[in-house]
Amino acid sequence: MKNVIDDRFLAMLEARDLQIRKPMNGMFGGNRRAKVYGSSADFADYREYQPGDDLRRIDKNLFARFEKIYLKLFHDERQLHHRIYMDVSASMDWGEPTKGYMALRLAAAFGYLAVQATDRVSFATLQDRAVTTLRRSFTGKENFYEAAKQLNMVEFRGESDIGAGLMGDPEIGSADGISFVLSDFLTDSDWKSGVDRLLMAGRDVQLVQILARDELTPGLSGKLMLWDREAPNEEDVRHYRTEVTRSSMKAYEEAFLWLEENIAGFASSRGIGFMTVCSDESIEKMLFLKATEAEIIQ
Amino acid sequence: MTFLNPKGLWLLLALPVLLILYFLRSHYEDRAIASTYIWKISSRFLKKRLPLQKFRQILLLILQILIVIAGALLIARPAIIDGNCKDYILILDCSASMSIQNEKGVTRFDRAIQEAEKLSEEVAYGHRISLIIAGNSPVVQMQCATNESEIKHQLGNLRCGNGSGDIAGAISMADELAGKLADPMVIVYTDRACEDKDTRNVHLVNCSATDSEWNFSVEALTFARQNDLDATVFDGIVRSKGENVTVHLGLKIDGKLMDAKSVNCEDGEETTVRFTLPIRSFDTAELYTEVEDGFAEDNRYCVCQPNIRPRKLLLISKSPRYLENCLRSLELCELTVTKKTDPKTLSGYDIYIFDGIMPEEQPQDGSLVFIHPDTLPAGLVYGISSEEETALVPSAKIVSSVWKELTMQETVVKGFTTLVGSNAWEGVLSCNGMTVMSAKRQSNGLSTIVLGFDLHDTNLTLQSDFPVLLKGILSYSAPSMLEKNEFSMGETVSVALLPTAKALYLKMPDDSMKTLSTNTGTALLAPDMLGVYTVMQLTNDGNGEYADFYVHIPVEESRGDVIPSIQPVSNGDPNAESLGAARVEIWFWIALAMLVLLLAEWGVYFYEQI
Numbered sequence: 001m002k003n004v005i006d007d008r009f010l011a012m013l014e015a016r017d018l019q020i021r022k023p024m025n026g027m028f029g030g031n032r033r034a035k036v037y038g039s040s041a042d043f044a045d046y047r048e049y050q051p052g053d054d055l056r057r058i059d060k061n062l063f064a065r066f067e068k069i070y071l072k073l074f075h076d077e078r079q080l081h082h083r084i085y086m087d088v089s090a091s092m093d094w095g096e097p098t099k100g101y102m103a104l105r106l107a108a109a110f111g112y113l114a115v116q117a118t119d120r121v122s123f124a125t126l127q128d129r130a131v132t133t134l135r136r137s138f139t140g141k142e143n144f145y146e147a148a149k150q151l152n153m154v155e156f157r158g159e160s161d162i163g164a165g166l167m168g169d170p171e172i173g174s175a176d177g178i179s180f181v182l183s184d185f186l187t188d189s190d191w192k193s194g195v196d197r198l199l200m201a202g203r204d205v206q207l208v209q210i211l212a213r214d215e216l217t218p219g220l221s222g223k224l225m226l227w228d229r230e231a232p233n234e235e236d237v238r239h240y241r242t243e244v245t246r247s248s249m250k251a252y253e254e255a256f257l258w259l260e261e262n263i264a265g266f267a268s269s270r271g272i273g274f275m276t277v278c279s280d281e282s283i284e285k286m287l288f289l290k291a292t293e294a295e296i297i298q
Numbered sequence: 299m300t301f302l303n304p305k306g307l308w309l310l311l312a313l314p315v316l317l318i319l320y321f322l323r324s325h326y327e328d329r330a331i332a333s334t335y336i337w338k339i340s341s342r343f344l345k346k347r348l349p350l351q352k353f354r355q356i357l358l359l360i361l362q363i364l365i366v367i368a369g370a371l372l373i374a375r376p377a378i379i380d381g382n383c384k385d386y387i388l389i390l391d392c393s394a395s396m397s398i399q400n401e402k403g404v405t406r407f408d409r410a411i412q413e414a415e416k417l418s419e420e421v422a423y424g425h426r427i428s429l430i431i432a433g434n435s436p437v438v439q440m441q442c443a444t445n446e447s448e449i450k451h452q453l454g455n456l457r458c459g460n461g462s463g464d465i466a467g468a469i470s471m472a473d474e475l476a477g478k479l480a481d482p483m484v485i486v487y488t489d490r491a492c493e494d495k496d497t498r499n500v501h502l503v504n505c506s507a508t509d510s511e512w513n514f515s516v517e518a519l520t521f522a523r524q525n526d527l528d529a530t531v532f533d534g535i536v537r538s539k540g541e542n543v544t545v546h547l548g549l550k551i552d553g554k555l556m557d558a559k560s561v562n563c564e565d566g567e568e569t570t571v572r573f574t575l576p577i578r579s580f581d582t583a584e585l586y587t588e589v590e591d592g593f594a595e596d597n598r599y600c601v602c603q604p605n606i607r608p609r610k611l612l613l614i615s616k617s618p619r620y621l622e623n624c625l626r627s628l629e630l631c632e633l634t635v636t637k638k639t640d641p642k643t644l645s646g647y648d649i650y651i652f653d654g655i656m657p658e659e660q661p662q663d664g665s666l667v668f669i670h671p672d673t674l675p676a677g678l679v680y681g682i683s684s685e686e687e688t689a690l691v692p693s694a695k696i697v698s699s700v701w702k703e704l705t706m707q708e709t710v711v712k713g714f715t716t717l718v719g720s721n722a723w724e725g726v727l728s729c730n731g732m733t734v735m736s737a738k739r740q741s742n743g744l745s746t747i748v749l750g751f752d753l754h755d756t757n758l759t760l761q762s763d764f765p766v767l768l769k770g771i772l773s774y775s776a777p778s779m780l781e782k783n784e785f786s787m788g789e790t791v792s793v794a795l796l797p798t799a800k801a802l803y804l805k806m807p808d809d810s811m812k813t814l815s816t817n818t819g820t821a822l823l824a825p826d827m828l829g830v831y832t833v834m835q836l837t838n839d840g841n842g843e844y845a846d847f848y849v850h851i852p853v854e855e856s857r858g859d860v861i862p863s864i865q866p867v868s869n870g871d872p873n874a875e876s877l878g879a880a881r882v883e884i885w886f887w888i889a890l891a892m893l894v895l896l897l898a899e900w901g902v903y904f905y906e907q908i
């Protein structure tokens with residue numbers, strides 16, 4: 001398998017950062033501004049003195065001016081913990097390059113941006129009905145490189161129930177970072193409930209749908225028996241027999257649009273980010289165009 | 299509705315093949331994809347889009363089935379009969395000239411059959427065909443036939459004759475037949491113009507050859523004895539029709555080639571060729587050529603020497619001088635003269651001449667001639683008598699040809715009695731319009747002749763007509779077996795039988811023998827072969843008489859004249875116009891429907907193709 005990162009790849013990401021769309025709590029010692037006031041050097045606001053407040057925070061200038069006691073508040077900078085979930089089902093091992101490969105590259109990109117901002121990152125895979133943590137809560141570039149090596153070892157097989165996996169994840173986190181879900185979302189499993197769980201935990205969620213080119217524009221024709229890669233048995237209802245005609249292609253396009261609108265509508269209603277990328281697009285386009293448009297990266 | 303080419307319906311066998319291909323093509327190709335999720339969702343949209351999508355394949359199959367059916371119908375050429383049956387009466391000329399063939403060996407008759415077979419296909423549209431064969435005697439071969447194969451079978455079995463074709467008789471026969479049908483069309487397949495055709499719904503089809511044909515014919519052969527040269531001269535008449543040719547002719551005498559000559563013949567011109575041979579007598583002479591022309595049957599002509607047995611004649615007269623001298627001079631009979639009328643002596647002769655005598659008992663074995671008898675034979679009575687000198691002339695009621703040479707110029711009779719008889723009696727000579735000489739032939743071939751005047755009372759015995767009259771009497775009383783020795787095919791040959799004839803045989807040109815009836819005094823023959831026949835009759839006394847005769851192609855048939863004003867049928871179908879209105883072919887509409895179906899099928903197929 002190809003390495004998901006290279007020097008050029010990392011060089012592209014040096015000037016970028018993840019976009020945190022809502023205030024997070026995080027851990028102390030990071031570079032992310034928290035929603036509580038802390039002891040960073042960045043001035044945040046004034047408030048009137050309340051008995052018990054730290055006297056060292058009284059702004060003398062304001063007292064001199066207004067003869068009232070006001071405290072100077074400073075932003076608190078925390079370290080966030082981002083979790084990146086990757087769908088490693090068999091359907092992701094499709095395309096040229098494969099969707100799975102691009103998912104790993106995106107995961108690596110997001111991970112690098114995170115560690116670059118001194119945040120913590122966890123890599124996890126979604127397979128069957130469970131979440132498997134590849135690398136838990138690492139920070140720093142040294143650890144990132146180690147984690148990237150593990151990404152190289154990921155295999156794509158079987159099925160994945162995103163909803164069940166997220167619902168059952170014991171390390172779902174709290175309002176201390178972004179949860180990225182990288183999948184093709186070509187499943188009728190209830191992944192939305194999993195996303196809702198993330199939201200209830202206070203996570204900022206980013207959905208990234210990765211599709212192969214022939215899923216965007218299938219170049220099929222004639223009478224076909226379509227075998228779903230994730231369905232091992234011949235009798236599985238997921239296998240589909242059809243005659244690909246002009247009308248059926250029109251219907252496919254309408255179905256695809258419907259799917260996109262459905263996911264986008266869900267994301268919009270939840271206030272979460274969503275972008276769709278094609279596996280054969282360049283990583284630069286994905287990150288610097290689409291991800292920027294989707295306010296995942298800044 | 300009917301089909302002009304039913305074999306086109308065999309294309310319907312493609313339908314099961316189509317169905318087999320349809321089910322074979324139902325095979326779905328396996329294709330692995332990442333996920334069928336979107337495809338499954340798409341089926342909802344597909345149903346909204348084309349509720350009948352699943353019927354598209356069946357629609358294509360239906361269209362293809364209809365296209366195959368339309369194609370089969372197009373080839374089968376369906377036609378709608380207009381409901382009115384059309385009758386056709388075909389007249390086929392079977393005369394000898396229809397056997398004339400062109401350089402490709404196709405005869406006029408072959409062309410006539412081909413045209414008739416083409417027309418016979420019209421029975422498929424409900425028409426009916428009647429067929430009349432116009433040979434020597436027209437015959438209705440088929441009437442209102444509707445079975446095409448049967449008609450063609452009949453046509454295929456027809457053969458051309460060697461005689462003439464009675465087209466006029468066939469047209470009359472067609473008229474009679476037409477009386478039972480509704481306005482039939484009469485079509486005559488012939489090679490010569492027909493008379494009176496314009497007055498009827500008669501169409502001529504000219505079957506003569508358009509490409510080259512020529513015919514050389516030997517039309518006649520005559521001979522004459524040259525006593526001074528002690529030789530016989532044979533004159534042959536030949537003709538070439540269609541080409542100027544030089545032909546080698548041979549003359550056979552009694553089967554042996556005696557002489558040969560080359561003759562230059564101009565197209566359409568008659569040429570005479572003469573052979574002089576040092577022979578006195580012969581049985582048959584044949585002039586022939588072996589040139590390869592359009593018709594070989596007329597390349598020879600035979601003449602047969604008449605073979606006449608001298609008649610035995612008994613003259614019973616008290617003063618027979620004039621008669622006896624004249625009869626002996628004719629050398630036509632074995633004459634016996636007697637004055638007795640003893641019944642025992644009145645037998646064994648062919649002719650009995652009673653001069654002024656009526657025997658008590660008339661002989662029954664020969665013809666009788668009574669010259670001014672006292673009493674008359676039964677059926678004849680005396681009329682008025684006259685003693686005045688009156689001109690003796692041939693009667694206006696002469697029927698037999700034996701009397702036709704009589705002129706009776708300056709012949710008078712002094713004293714006669716008229717004869718009055720039934721219509722069975724033929725008047726031969728008359729005075730003042732009244733019959734004074736009558737003749738009657740009986741059914742057994744014997745005859746009775748009565749003269750109502752005495753030969754001594756007339757200057758007839760001194761006239762040149764007297765030997766002619768005696769010859770006539772001999773010919774009438776005891777005619778030759780054959781009137782002549784050459785006949786055209788189709789002519790009836792009349793063989794006069796001797797009263798004592800016991801048996802009559804006919805030897806055919808192929809040497810086969812036929813036995814003929816001797817019940818009547820005359821045997822009628824209708825020869826159907828060309829060549830030399832020999833007829834032989836045996837009498838009760840063991841004697842026999844034979845005669846040869848030759849049957850040939852009628853001269854007008856050899857000349858092979860063609861219809862000048864009508865284009866021959868080598869390429870055209872003269873019946874096409876008349877037949878066109880009898881049916882309506884709907885191939886155009888079927889072709890149009892097939893085109894629409896093809897467009898629809900292409901549209902349905904290619905519209906959904908990616």
